Every structure is written in structure tokens, then in C-alpha cells.
Amino acid sequence: MTETRNIPSGARASQAHLAAPAHTATTAEEQNAVERPARFPFPFAPSGWYQLAQQPDIMTGSVTPMHYLGRDLVLWRTELGEIRAAEAFCPHLGAHLGYGGTIEGELLTCPFHGWRFDTSGVNVQIPYSDRTNLKAHLTCIPVAVANGVVFAWHGSRGEPPGWEVPVLDESLDRSFVRVAGERVLIRSHVQELLENVVDVAHFQFVHHTAGFGSVELVEQGPMLRSTAGVVFVTPKGNVDGSVVSELWGLGIDIVRPKGILHAAVIFAVTPVKDGLVEAGYTFFVPKKHGTNEPTNLGRAMMADFSKQLEQDIPIWEHKAYKPSPALARGDGPIVAFRRWAYQFYGD
Ligand code: FES
Numbered sequence: 001m002t003e004t005r006n007i008p009s010g011a012r013a014s015q016a017h018l019a020a021p022a023h024t025a026t027t028a029e030e031q032n033a034v035e036r037p038a039r040f041p042f043p044f045a046p047s048g049w050y051q052l053a054q055q056p057d058i059m060t061g062s063v064t065p066m067h068y069l070g071r072d073l074v075l076w077r078t079e080l081g082e083i084r085a086a087e088a089f090c091p092h093l094g095a096h097l098g099y100g101g102t103i104e105g106e107l108l109t110c111p112f113h114g115w116r117f118d119t120s121g122v123n124v125q126i127p128y129s130d131r132t133n134l135k136a137h138l139t140c141i142p143v144a145v146a147n148g149v150v151f152a153w154h155g156s157r158g159e160p161p162g163w164e165v166p167v168l169d170e171s172l173d174r175s176f177v178r179v180a181g182e183r184v185l186i187r188s189h190v191q192e193l194l195e196n197v198v199d200v201a202h203f204q205f206v207h208h209t210a211g212f213g214s215v216e217l218v219e220q221g222p223m224l225r226s227t228a229g230v231v232f233v234t235p236k237g238n239v240d241g242s243v244v245s246e247l248w249g250l251g252i253d254i255v256r257p258k259g260i261l262h263a264a265v266i267f268a269v270t271p272v273k274d275g276l277v278e279a280g281y282t283f284f285v286p287k288k289h290g291t292n293e294p295t296n297l298g299r300a301m302m303a304d305f306s307k308q309l310e311q312d313i314p315i316w317e318h319k320a321y322k323p324s325p326a327l328a329r330g331d332g333p334i335v336a337f338r339r340w341a342y343q344f345y346g347d
């Protein structure tokens, strides 16, 4: 995980999960935390696919420690190129496999006593014993590699993946260049970030867009497609267009602006722990003819997306979640979005 933002100590997000039984509170700060209601009335990690890494960053033979989904994890890539993820602690005596673990062929070796595990987490060798240990099984996490991004499945009730990560046509098309944007840590919740997609009224005030139109929603199980009419402000004047956002669960938003250029953007949001998410873009923009470089328009679009993310962050980090908001005509379909989002929390 690349940390690109500092999280101030004592920030609201770090207090929210201090809500411990009252008898453990010993300081004024902890008392305050106990009395503060939870910031969000739903679990921090709904079911879904979440970005763990950019595929090119995970080298063959690497073993990488990470902390996402409230857990210590390890991500490794075998010599044949298989990428796997598991809970970080060795089932033998608990070493963190991400600190000193090594790859030999298709096997992951623990740094502490040299036990070896295959790509499904099964213990296949104990160097000082003629037997393996059937109980010593790594808790593997389903991984999908798509669009050059490594995603992990999180089942909030332990359920297996409920759908596949979509593969973008633009990711297979050599006339597009793939650019990974930086990831930022934000004190918020995945649902709060993605609610912005349907909150069309905020674009005018937070992002200073010239205008916005109505939103059309199409819902298909874990997919919610929102098409919003917008007016793009360009150096050559205003252009009528739209923004199509396809949400796949609460971790993946595939955005395609229509009207000024053909491009696709994956906005991926991953729960880190209670009150903290990591978010960022993967862009697919047209190449300048005969080069591997983005066109000027592609560059401008990427800069605009990045600027919009920066503009949203102060609102996200300080807002409260209103379970029964006071809405007006002209607000986007917030309630429909929340009803759709509810499916990812289980019962
Ligand atoms: S803790 Fe991993 S082999 Fe002993």
C-alpha cells in the first residue's frame, strides 16, 4: 500500500473504532469516544471486489505485506506469474509472511521455520519433518487481475465472489494508454465516496462545473449504471455531454465521459480499516499518434479527475452520514443508490 496522505492523530476516523465497552474507558478522550455514536451505521467493509495493487507493481517472486479490509494481508507472485493473497500470519507459529517470506517456483516459504505453501494455501513441505501439516492452511483470499489491477474479494459473511470484475474494452485496445494515478487515504467510507456519483447537485458547488442534468439509473444486481447529463467547460467553450458511471459493488466505479473524448477511468475504493479508505484512479486514455503518450486532451481529463478528487476530500473527511437526509427536487437519486448499496452488507 502506498501511503500518500498523512492521517492526523486523533482524527475522527481513528476515534470511531475506539467505541469499546464503557468500563474500559480511562481517559477523557476515551470517554468522549464511547459517547460518540458510530460515524456510519453500517460495517466498514461491505461485500465486493477491492483494489489491492497495480499489477505492474507486483513483481514475479515478490512477497508484499499490506493492510486492507481491517486485516494484515500478504500478496505474492509466483515464478509462473500467479498472483495470490492470504491473511498474513503463518498457521504454524504466526510469522508475518510479508516480512521475509520468499518464493521458490510456485511455493511461498515462511521466513520463520521454512514451511512451504502452494498457491491454494496448502502446506506442502516442512523442511525438518517427513510429513506436512493438514491443519496448517493459509487463509487465502480470492484475487482477480483485470485491467492491470489486482483486486481482492471480500465477502462480509464469508461468502464466495458474487460476480466477476468487468474487463474494459479500452484495457485491451492498443490505441489507449494505461496510466495509474496516485492512491490517497481518506477518512471516510466506501459508500460515502461512491454516493457522489449520483449526487449531481454537488458538482456545481464542489467542482464548479457549468451545469448538470438529470440522472438515469439502470440497476442489474451488483451493477448500478448512472448516466448524468453534464456541460463540459473547455477552452473552446461549453460542450454538452454526459458522464456514465458503472458501479460494481462499492469498490469499483467505471467512469466514461461522453461528448469530448473516448476514455475510461476506474475509480477504485478500498476499505483500509474502520473509518479509513484508500482511493484512486486507473486511466485509459487515447495515445498520441505513433507514441505511447496520452493525448493532450487525455492529460487534461486526467488532471481534471485528480483535481475533482482533491476537491471532494475535505467534504468526505468531515461530513456526517445522514440516514434520513432532507432532499430537494434536483438532488440526484440518493435514496435509490442507498437502497441498491444495502445488498452488500448482508442481513
Ligand atoms: S511460523 Fe511459519 S514456519 Fe513457523
Ligand SMILES: [Fe+2]
Pocket: 196, 202, 203, 206, 207, 308, 312
Ligand atoms: Fe465529487
